[in-house]
Amino acid sequence: MNKRSSLATALNNASGKPTKQAINVTPLSIKENTPGVAPSRQGKKAITGFFDPAVSRQLKQLALNEDKTVQILIAEALNDLFVKHNQNPIA
Numbered sequence: 001m002n003k004r005s006s007l008a009t010a011l012n013n014a015s016g017k018p019t020k021q022a023i024n025v026t027p028l029s030i031k032e033n034t035p036g037v038a039p040s041r042q043g044k045k046a047i048t049g050f051f052d053p054a055v056s057r058q059l060k061q062l063a064l065n066e067d068k069t070v071q072i073l074i075a076e077a078l079n080d081l082f083v084k085h086n087q088n089p090i091a
Helices: 005-013 053-066 070-084
Strands: none
Touching: 053 070
């Protein structure tokens, strides 16, 4: 079975423009500079959850009231949770 070419490849072929050679890309480790990833996020992992929209509004309002970021408030809450369960507060 033939592999279908991408739309971009088909358009380039139809235009008569020369195609670019494939570039071999070596995956980077997390600790190396990753294009498109802010240096402050390298080596970090996102933690997400789904909550009622009211939770998001309340968290954002609390962040405004406390002059902190949502990320700082979440780190504070996670550290409180870790301490409650006799874990090191590492967030």
